[in-house]
Each structure stands twice: as C-alpha cells, then as structure tokens.
Amino acid sequence: MNKTPKEILSKYWGFDSFRGSQEEIINAISNGQDVLGLLPTGGGKSLCFQVPALMKEGICIVISPLIALIENQVNNLQKLGIKALGLKGGLKFAEIDKLLDNCIYGNYKFLYLSPERLQQELVQERIKAMNVSMFVIDEAHCISQWGHDFRPAYLGCSILRELHPAPPVIALTATATKRVSDDIIKSLHLTYPFVVKDTFFRKNIGFEVITTEDKNGRLKQYCQQITHSAIIYVRSRRKAEELSRYLVQNNLKATFYHGGIDQKKKTERLNIWLEDKVQIMVATNAFGMGIDKPDVELIVHYQIPDSLENYFQEAGRAGRNGDFSKAILLTNTTDKILVKKQFIEILPDVAYVKMIYKKLNTYFQIGYGEFTETKFHLNFNEFCSIYKLNTFLTYNALQLLDRNSVISLSENFSKKITIKFVTEKDTLYRYIDNNLKLAEFIKVVLRTYGGLFEFDTQINTYLLSKKTSLSEALIHKNFEQLAKDEIIEYQSVSSDLEMVFLVPRDDDRTINMFAKNIEEQNQLKIEKVTKMLNFIENDTVCRSIQLLAYFGEVQENECGICDVCISQKTGNTHIVHAKIKIIQLLKEKSANSKELQVQLKVTQEVLIMAIQELLEDNIISLNTTNEYQLL
Numbered sequence: 001m002n003k004t005p006k007e008i009l010s011k012y013w014g015f016d017s018f019r020g021s022q023e024e025i026i027n028a029i030s031n032g033q034d035v036l037g038l039l040p041t042g043g044g045k046s047l048c049f050q051v052p053a054l055m056k057e058g059i060c061i062v063i064s065p066l067i068a069l070i071e072n073q074v075n076n077l078q079k080l081g082i083k084a085l086g087l088k089g090g091l092k093f094a095e096i097d098k099l100l101d102n103c104i105y106g107n108y109k110f111l112y113l114s115p116e117r118l119q120q121e122l123v124q125e126r127i128k129a130m131n132v133s134m135f136v137i138d139e140a141h142c143i144s145q146w147g148h149d150f151r152p153a154y155l156g157c158s159i160l161r162e163l164h165p166a167p168p169v170i171a172l173t174a175t176a177t178k179r180v181s182d183d184i185i186k187s188l189h190l191t192y193p194f195v196v197k198d199t200f201f202r203k204n205i206g207f208e209v210i211t212t213e214d215k216n217g218r219l220k221q222y223c224q225q226i227t228h229s230a231i232i233y234v235r236s237r238r239k240a241e242e243l244s245r246y247l248v249q250n251n252l253k254a255t256f257y258h259g260g261i262d263q264k265k266k267t268e269r270l271n272i273w274l275e276d277k278v279q280i281m282v283a284t285n286a287f288g289m290g291i292d293k294p295d296v297e298l299i300v301h302y303q304i305p306d307s308l309e310n311y312f313q314e315a316g317r318a319g320r321n322g323d324f325s326k327a328i329l330l331t332n333t334t335d336k337i338l339v340k341k342q343f344i345e346i347l348p349d350v351a352y353v354k355m356i357y358k359k360l361n362t363y364f365q366i367g368y369g370e371f372t373e374t375k376f377h378l379n380f381n382e383f384c385s386i387y388k389l390n391t392f393l394t395y396n397a398l399q400l401l402d403r404n405s406v407i408s409l410s411e412n413f414s415k416k417i418t419i420k421f422v423t424e425k426d427t428l429y430r431y432i433d434n435n436l437k438l439a440e441f442i443k444v445v446l447r448t449y450g451g452l453f454e455f456d457t458q459i460n461t462y463l464l465s466k467k468t469s470l471s472e473a474l475i476h477k478n479f480e481q482l483a484k485d486e487i488i489e490y491q492s493v494s495s496d497l498e499m500v501f502l503v504p505r506d507d508d509r510t511i512n513m514f515a516k517n518i519e520e521q522n523q524l525k526i527e528k529v530t531k532m533l534n535f536i537e538n539d540t541v542c543r544s545i546q547l548l549a550y551f552g553e554v555q556e557n558e559c560g561i562c563d564v565c566i567s568q569k570t571g572n573t574h575i576v577h578a579k580i581k582i583i584q585l586l587k588e589k590s591a592n593s594k595e596l597q598v599q600l601k602v603t604q605e606v607l608i609m610a611i612q613e614l615l616e617d618n619i620i621s622l623n624t625t626n627e628y629q630l631l
C-alpha cells in the first residue's frame with residue numbers, strides 16, 4: 001500500500017485530478033477525523049471514501065438506502081478488481097452468515113448494507129469482529145425528519161459508534177439545508193467533524209419551466225431529440241405506466257419504474273436503462289437516488305414535485321459527464337391548484353386530529369379516562385362514511401396518531417396465516433443460536449405443530465399467543481422476520497386496519513402533547529410546496545441562482561442556459577427570425593432538425609425554441625420519418 005490518494009485515483013479510476021473538496025475530505029479521513037460532506041449530486045461523493053478505504057487497512061462499511069444503489073456500487077468496484085460485497089435483499093440467513101464470514105477472513109475492502117440490515121443481531125455481531133477502517137453513511141439526509149426522504153431505520157445508524165468507537169464516521173449527502181446537516185451531526189454523534197460544502201451550481205444543466213396545455217406533445221418532442229438517456233418523473237404509479245405506454249406507442253424506447261413493481265423487475269429495468277437498451281425511464285421518485293449514469297441528457301418533471309430539494313436532486317441526475325443537458329419542468333394552469341390539493345389539503349391540523357381521536361373513541365365506545373387493551377378492528381371505509389370524513393385526511397390523521405404512539409395501527413392484520421420451514425435443520429439450529437430473541441418462539445412453534453418442514457401449515461396465532469405470552473401482533477412480526485431471513489415461507493390473508501389504543505382516553509390533552517409537532521411538520525410541508533411554486537412562477541431570476549439561493553448559496557453569475565437567461569439573451573428577435581426562415585425552408589421541402597440547423601446557422605437553443613413555438617401554434621408538424629412539415 002502506502003500509495004498517495006492521487007496514485008490510487010489514477011491507478012483504479014484512471015482520473016488525473018480530484019474535484020471540489022474530494023481531496024480535503026480524503027485527507028481528513030486519513031487523519032481519522034469524522035466528516036460531513038455536502039456535495040451536489042454527481043459531485044463524486046463515492047470517491048471521497050473509496051480512495052481512502054484503499055489506502056487504509058481493514059474494511060470500509062457503507063450504509064446505503066437502496067438495494068439497487070448497493071448493487072450498482074458493488075458492481076463498479078468489482079469491475080475495478082476491488083473486493084467489495086453487498087448484502088442484498090432476499091438473502092437467506094445461512095448466506096448472510098457466509099458472506100459476513102468472507103468479509104472477516106477474505107480481505108474484503110468494502111461491505112455495503114442497508115440500515116435495516118444493520119439492525120440484525122447477526123450483522124452487528126459480525127461487524128464487531130471485523131477490522132473496520134471507517135463507517136460511511138451515504139445519503140445521510142435520510143436520518144433527518146427535516147429532510148425529504150426521512151427513513152426511520154437510518155436513526156439506527158448511531159449503533160455503529162457502539163460497535164467500534166475508533167474508526168471515523170463519514171456522512172455524505174447532496175441535501176444541504178442547515179437544519180438537515182445539524183440533524184446529521186447530532187444523530188450520528190459525529191465528533192468535531194470536518195464539515196465541507198461544495199457549490200451546488202451545475203453549470204451544464206439548463207433548467208427550464210415550460211407552461212403548456214399539451215404536456216404529452218411537448219414530452220414527445222423532447223424525447224425525440226435525445227441521443228442518450230432520459231428520466232421522466234411523475235408522481236403516481238399509474239401515470240408512470242400510462243406515460244411509458246404513450247411514449248412506446250410513439251416509437252420511443254421507454255419503460256417505467258415505481259415502488260409497486262417487484263424487485264426482480266426493478267433490477268431488470270434499471271439494467272436495461274443503464275445498458276442503453278431503453279433510453280427513457282418514466283418513474284416515480286422511487287427511482288434514481290444515487291444512481292450514477294453519466295450520460296443522462298434530459299430530465300423531465302411531468303408533474304410538480306413537492307419540494308425544491310426533491311426537484312433539484314432529481315434534476316441533478318442530468319449531465320454527470322459534464323455535457324450540456326436539460327432539466328425541464330412541464331406545467332399547466334391546473335397543476336398548481338392540483339399540487340395544493342394533493343400536498344397541502346391532505347394535511348390534518350391539530351383540530352382535525354383531535355376530532356378523529358374523539359370519533360374513534362366514540363366508534364369503539366371507549367369512555368373518558370378508560371384504558372382498554374382490546375384490539376379493535378377498524379373498517380376504515382365504514383368509519384369514514386358514518387362520520388362523513390375525507391379519506392385522505394382521516395388516513396393521515398390515523399398515521400399521525402400511530403407515529404405519536406397514541407394508537408398502534410397495523411394494516412396487514414391477517415386472520416389466516418400459513419407457514420412452512422424452508423431451511424435445512426442444521427441451518428435452523430445455527431439461526432437459533434444467533435437469534436436468541438427468536439429462539440424460544442421458534443421452539444414453541446416447532447413443538448406445537450408437526451410437519452412444518454414438509455407442508456404449508458395453518459397457524460392459530462391466538463393459540464400461540466397463549467402459549468408464548470406474546471401479543472398476536474408480535475407473533476406476526478416474528479413470522480415476518482423469519483420469512484425475511486428465509487427461514488420460513490409465510491402467507492397471510494390480510495383484512496382491514498387493526499388498532500390498539502396505547503394510552504387512556506384523555507381527549508384533547510392526549511393530542512396536545514404533540515400538537516406543536518403536528519403544526520411544525522405541516523408548516524414545513526406547506527413551506528416546501530410554496531417555495532416550489534414560487535420557483536415555477538419566478539421567470540425573472542436565473543433558475544440556477546434561484547435554486548442555489550434556496551440552499552443558502554449566493555451565486556453571482558447567471559447560468560446563461562436556463563429558460564430565464566435564454567429569453568433575456570435572445571430576446572424574441574432571434575426566435576422570430578428563425579421561425580420565419582423555418583417556414584420558408586419547409587415551404588420547399590420537409591426537413592429534420594439537423595438539416596434545419598445546418599441551413600439556419602442558429603444555436604440549438606434558438607432552433608428548438610422556434611420549432612416548439614411553431615409546433616404549438618400548429619403551423620408545422622412532425623411526420624412519421626421525423627421530419628418537420630408545414631400544416
């Protein structure tokens with residue numbers, strides 16, 4: 001070893017210099033200092049820890065939020081001949097056991113895992129036995145409830161310090177509001193961290209906000225112009241499928257991605273997109289975090305995102321290779337009203353939560369001051385219709401009560417479950433040895449039912465609850481855990497909502513305990529949406545300047561390539577001239593955009609704007625061979 005950071009950079013990655021604060025971060029890590037690195041999307045956060053990890057003895061443990069992300073990074077490292085390993089979903093206990101052993105004895109340099117995995121006893125035990133060079137928390141904003149991707153499991157990352165107090169902890173994110181970074185430092189117990197923030201200015205992305213009543217038509221045009229990759233962001237799963245279909249019908253290579261498709265399909269689709277077999281990914285915000293494709297030249301937001309954080313992070317996936325690229329937000333007159341409806345009007349306020357709480361008590365006939373441990377079955381739709389309640393608001397209010405430990409809500413309550421053991425007995429015994437929490441439970445199950453290794457067996461959770469003195473809810477959880485670890489196969493038929501009251505009825509006072517928190521969270525959401533809408537409406541200040549200001553950065557120079565800058569730069573005269581010339585040319589014969597550009601000798605920006613205006617005004621159209629013609 002004993003190589004310098006630069007030598008490592010060029011030996012493995014073939015790059016000759018560091019970007020932004022990479023080198024400073026690497027030096028801090030080398031000196032054993034904790035780090036909070038706030039670098040924009042595409043800023044090169046991975047190298048900040050990958051380079052020093054190769055300089056140090058031991059293994060670098062990386063917590064990362066998404067399986068796809070883990071796979072992508074591990075594959076990239078493996079391609080470079082670096083020993084890296086990721087704990088994927090759907091691994092059997094025995095496999096994890098073996099993989100972690102490999103880490104300890106096999107001289108691995110990187111272990112990637114999700115925050116949920118980190119909570120497993122076995123995983124923690126094994127990490128304790130490893131020679132850890134550093135801990136990395138990627139996408140660290142997930143730890144903060146002020147961030148936009150709050151993920152409760154991330155709070156569990158603080159355990160790392162207990163497992164190994166010595167190695168430095170590196171937190172990295174592209175979300176840089178003050179509140180979020182303070183939260184990260186606090187939650188991860190970073191000690192005297194080296195905090196560094198690089199500029200979030202992305203000089204090669206042209207941000208545009210376009211108002212049009214024909215979003216589909218516009219979308220199609222943009223997609224037809226690309227030569228590399230694009231991502232189209234939508235807010236609903238249905239819309240993702242619908243738009244993808246629309247683009248395919250228009251002879252474009254598109255597919256879709258959202259939280260509702262199974263893991264295998266997700267990986268498949270991500271891969272065909274990464275390998276350029278399809279160019280366009282239509283997706284909800286489930287797609288993209290940390291995905292590193294250098295040649296994305298177009299990001300379209302087909303619907304308005306709920307915050308500038310989300311917008312900027314998604315748009316920032318364009319142009320990682322430094323090439324000119326576009327981030328276009330398509331909007332129309334009804335969108336803004338819709339956004340308010342979808343994001344703001346569904347936020348229950350304190351009075352509403354109080355009202356719902358009272359109605360729940362009335363519905364279940366619970367008296368004032370009474371505390372009941374009964375498990376209630378809530379027919380949600382009936383409840384809403386009896387009291388004439390808005391379902392979204394009510395659902396959110398119930399979630400709020402759950403989050404604040406007034407009630408405990410489970411959606412997957414199932415009356416009927418069947419299980420079957422799918423491991424070898426040896427593996428099961430090892431599992432039991434390593435999971436003392438579940439050992440007794442498994443033994444009772446095995447004693448109660450015969451044939452569990454041969455057949456699907458129906459389980460009576462009530463009976464098990466008596467035998468084990470565990471609540472039925474916990475029994476369900478235990479089975480879920482066993483299924484996750486692939487010790488058993490588990491099926492359940494779910495019914496409606498099930499709920500338990502966790503505190504005696506005290507009406508308003510129960511809610512007052514966290515009223516401030518409700519107000520704050522609501523306020524925060526409203527503020528975020530409002531800022532997003534302001535950004536859309538403000539067409540006098542350079543888009544990049546507006547975005548950076550939101551992240552607390554003062555940017556003096558205009559980007560020169562956003563819709564605001566372009567309209568100021570060209571005025572309208574260039575476009576008007578271009579339009580006249582295009583009409584003249586098309587009178588003679590139809591032509592594609594390349595041919596037009598050669599003839600017109602204007603910038604691509606002006607040409608595109610001119611063509612778009614002509615299309616919108618129905619003066620020209622695009623024919624089946626991708627040529628423009630007069631109408």
Ligand code: ADP
Nearest residue numbers: 015017018019040041042043044045046047292
């Ligand atoms: P982030 O996690 O900050 O969004 P990544 O770590 O995924 O960004 O890096 C984005 C891209 O930039 C990758 O393709 C990476 O190889 C490239 N990159 C990072 N650092 C450098 C560098 N110093 N020189 C050239 N390319 C780099």
Ligand code: MG
Nearest residue numbers: 045046138290
């Ligand atoms: Mg990253």
